[in-house]
Amino acid sequence: MKTPDILLTPGPTPLPPQVREALARPIIHHRTAHYRAIFKRTLQGMQTVMQTAQPVCCLTSSGTGAMEAAVVNLLAPGDEAIVVLGGKFGERWQELCQAYAIRAVTVPVTYGDAADPAQVGAALKAHPSAKAVFATLCETSTGVVHDIRAIAQLTRKSQAVLVVDAISGLLADECHTDAWGIDVLVSGSQKGLMLPPGLAFISVNERAWALMERATTSRYYYDLRVARKALADDDTPFTPAVAIVVALDEALKLILGTGVAQRLEHNGQIARGTRAAVEAMGLSLFAKRPSNGVTAVKVPQGVDGKKLAALMYERSGVMVAGGQGEMAGKIIRFAHMGYITAEDLCAGLTALEEALRALNHPVPAGEGVRAAQAIFGARLSAGPAPKGGARVPS
Amino acid sequence: MKTPDILLTPGPTPLPPQVREALARPIIHHRTAHYRAIFKRTLQGMQTVMQTAQPVCCLTSSGTGAMEAAVVNLLAPGDEAIVVLGGKFGERWQELCQAYAIRAVTVPVTYGDAADPAQVGAALKAHPSAKAVFATLCETSTGVVHDIRAIAQLTRKSQAVLVVDAISGLLADECHTDAWGIDVLVSGSQKGLMLPPGLAFISVNERAWALMERATTSRYYYDLRVARKALADDDTPFTPAVAIVVALDEALKLILGTGVAQRLEHNGQIARGTRAAVEAMGLSLFAKRPSNGVTAVKVPQGVDGKKLAALMYERSGVMVAGGQGEMAGKIIRFAHMGYITAEDLCAGLTALEEALRALNHPVPAGEGVRAAQAIFGARLSAGPAPKGGARVPS
Numbered sequence: 001m002k003t004p005d006i007l008l009t010p011g012p013t014p015l016p017p018q019v020r021e022a023l024a025r026p027i028i029h030h031r032t033a034h035y036r037a038i039f040k041r042t043l044q045g046m047q048t049v050m051q052t053a054q055p056v057c058c059l060t061s062s063g064t065g066a067m068e069a070a071v072v073n074l075l076a077p078g079d080e081a082i083v084v085l086g087g088k089f090g091e092r093w094q095e096l097c098q099a100y101a102i103r104a105v106t107v108p109v110t111y112g113d114a115a116d117p118a119q120v121g122a123a124l125k126a127h128p129s130a131k132a133v134f135a136t137l138c139e140t141s142t143g144v145v146h147d148i149r150a151i152a153q154l155t156r157k158s159q160a161v162l163v164v165d166a167i168s169g170l171l172a173d174e175c176h177t178d179a180w181g182i183d184v185l186v187s188g189s190q191k192g193l194m195l196p197p198g199l200a201f202i203s204v205n206e207r208a209w210a211l212m213e214r215a216t217t218s219r220y221y222y223d224l225r226v227a228r229k230a231l232a233d234d235d236t237p238f239t240p241a242v243a244i245v246v247a248l249d250e251a252l253k254l255i256l257g258t259g260v261a262q263r264l265e266h267n268g269q270i271a272r273g274t275r276a277a278v279e280a281m282g283l284s285l286f287a288k289r290p291s292n293g294v295t296a297v298k299v300p301q302g303v304d305g306k307k308l309a310a311l312m313y314e315r316s317g318v319m320v321a322g323g324q325g326e327m328a329g330k331i332i333r334f335a336h337m338g339y340i341t342a343e344d345l346c347a348g349l350t351a352l353e354e355a356l357r358a359l360n361h362p363v364p365a366g367e368g369v370r371a372a373q374a375i376f377g378a379r380l381s382a383g384p385a386p387k388g389g390a391r392v393p394s
Numbered sequence: 395m396k397t398p399d400i401l402l403t404p405g406p407t408p409l410p411p412q413v414r415e416a417l418a419r420p421i422i423h424h425r426t427a428h429y430r431a432i433f434k435r436t437l438q439g440m441q442t443v444m445q446t447a448q449p450v451c452c453l454t455s456s457g458t459g460a461m462e463a464a465v466v467n468l469l470a471p472g473d474e475a476i477v478v479l480g481g482k483f484g485e486r487w488q489e490l491c492q493a494y495a496i497r498a499v500t501v502p503v504t505y506g507d508a509a510d511p512a513q514v515g516a517a518l519k520a521h522p523s524a525k526a527v528f529a530t531l532c533e534t535s536t537g538v539v540h541d542i543r544a545i546a547q548l549t550r551k552s553q554a555v556l557v558v559d560a561i562s563g564l565l566a567d568e569c570h571t572d573a574w575g576i577d578v579l580v581s582g583s584q585k586g587l588m589l590p591p592g593l594a595f596i597s598v599n600e601r602a603w604a605l606m607e608r609a610t611t612s613r614y615y616y617d618l619r620v621a622r623k624a625l626a627d628d629d630t631p632f633t634p635a636v637a638i639v640v641a642l643d644e645a646l647k648l649i650l651g652t653g654v655a656q657r658l659e660h661n662g663q664i665a666r667g668t669r670a671a672v673e674a675m676g677l678s679l680f681a682k683r684p685s686n687g688v689t690a691v692k693v694p695q696g697v698d699g700k701k702l703a704a705l706m707y708e709r710s711g712v713m714v715a716g717g718q719g720e721m722a723g724k725i726i727r728f729a730h731m732g733y734i735t736a737e738d739l740c741a742g743l744t745a746l747e748e749a750l751r752a753l754n755h756p757v758p759a760g761e762g763v764r765a766a767q768a769i770f771g772a773r774l775s776a777g778p779a780p781k782g783g784a785r786v787p788s
Contacts, residue, residue, distance in 0.1 A: 007420075007422075007423060012422075012424070015420065021418065023414075024414040024415065027407075028401075028406075029401060029406060060454075060456050060592055061454055061615065062454050062615075062634070063632075064615055064632045064633075065454075065632075077612075095614065096614050190633060196635060196636055197424075197454065197634065197637075217612070218471075218493055218495060219493065220462050220490050220493040220494070221455065221456075221458055221462045221616075223493070238456040239457070239458075239582075239591045240591065241635065243417060243591075243592070244592065244637075319423055319426070
């Protein structure tokens, strides 16, 4: 077994050398001026990345922990909430509501489709007592980006707060938290932020804080009232994942050095190039409203999707994600997040072409990469962190 | 502001070079045979370290997350539980019970004292319906190690399960989970395991699993029923802190290479040496039953404890912990966990002597280190991981 040379999975995503160097530093203590200064700076950087002037809380957990924090801090057992489905992560909101006895009114979405904002509006009208709408920016399992802007506009007309899972969408798809009126935004470290998994982030506006002060669901580790108080001292209620926070400081230098807008532009470009390549290879995209964070490709009929992904890894050292749950074997997914470059995707597309050929599904030689290149153009390597440079053990 | 040269805080504790190198490696995906093999091996190693044949679940969170997992998986609102106090971490069990509407019967313990097991026995007799006893191995805030063996013997006579917080005690103080009859043991990564914070561990025996299947407290991220099922595939329900798990694999090579018994012996020796040094300097120990994980030293009258710790850092680059909460300024604490060596403690004791002198509290020159050396003896550097060796960025 080898470490994949080119990791194209939608989290964890590859780490820049600067991040790997930071992870390898001697550990520092978190209740020191040195650490507090780093923590303060990173949370300010996260406000820029999350496009909000609201405070951002940092949790030591997977992204799911921040999703749970949103549910348990906003609602009480018996409360009603609208949940937008459409994939594994939309369903996670539903599961969280079920676990905490929240009455979830679901907006069903066929896998591969984006939610129809009008359906969310209709659900809000039919359930005027709903306190929250739970939605997903990029539905990683299908490669769809939902129209959060439109959903926010409709939610704004109700009393409900809008909570958006941007775990994989942050820094990949447009997400104007304050400008669009997203009340709570959730994200995680192992996607666009180019870090290992272990940190989660949640921004909360005044409208949502008001609910949090009144919510009665039991909570302790994820009690955001306590986390918010600790922010005043640039502190967290419990020992934070110090090493990942220190690495976040380096990642933010790279991201903010180029800027969020350019980061999004780069991501859009490599995603468009990948989509063009897939179609030039005679394959089909799975998502009807594709995210720039991940491209889901339908496995052609007669090809075993699990074998296809395995072969790409064995032959070319390229690791892509397959489908999850009932999508297993039916799609493969190329991530575009974070430190993934156009070059990585050229390698991934070539690996796909070769693996398809080996599985007796020939595709025109080189057409995929040619179509991608036409879009990647002179902007190859335009990512926020050019590869090479810092020397770290590998 | 500089990175402390010698970190003697009770978590995070210093990282061995082998761990730092592992943290700096390219990230790997967690749903691969490569990762699953590492994860399986580390959980087997954790069984050895936690001295249990029971399954160990790994959570991406601070140690407090695993404490919360114990509470929400074992109990239902309105249930009764015995909570052994005596410091900040005993009180954390009480706070968790309060947050989840568990009726906590507290066993009060004066700070610096160890719990009287007979009092726990009396509480169990007075409250025969109590479903759990929550206790602490090493109470990090006071430097006390509680007599868990005796508490376990008494708990065994009741229907209650014994849940022990060994976050800072693991690998420092004796803890025979199965042999003593501890039903649930909780720990964290950033102490004796020589890792950054971000992972927590919880071992659960059959007696406790039976309660977990019946408990009705709402839970999702910390639902151990789901975590246990995932263990069958060497998996976790949510994306784990991959980089720290990979580093755990390296840390366990060091720990299991020398063996848990020798690790405990080393820790006992450097703790005894430190205690002898403190008394030779004319100072007093705070803990009546001192842990081998951390030594709490009373700040002599007339000396400002906060200034003392600050001066040790400024003059000598040695970082110790002060007191927490109402202990602030009254004690300083030297950790002995993990990668901390006798040499580190000699430097720390010298820093203490010099800082006391600078604060007009003269202590006999060199007597502390001389007393420590008599106990450290030929075993200096007998830790599980000799310093130096691997080359990593610093």
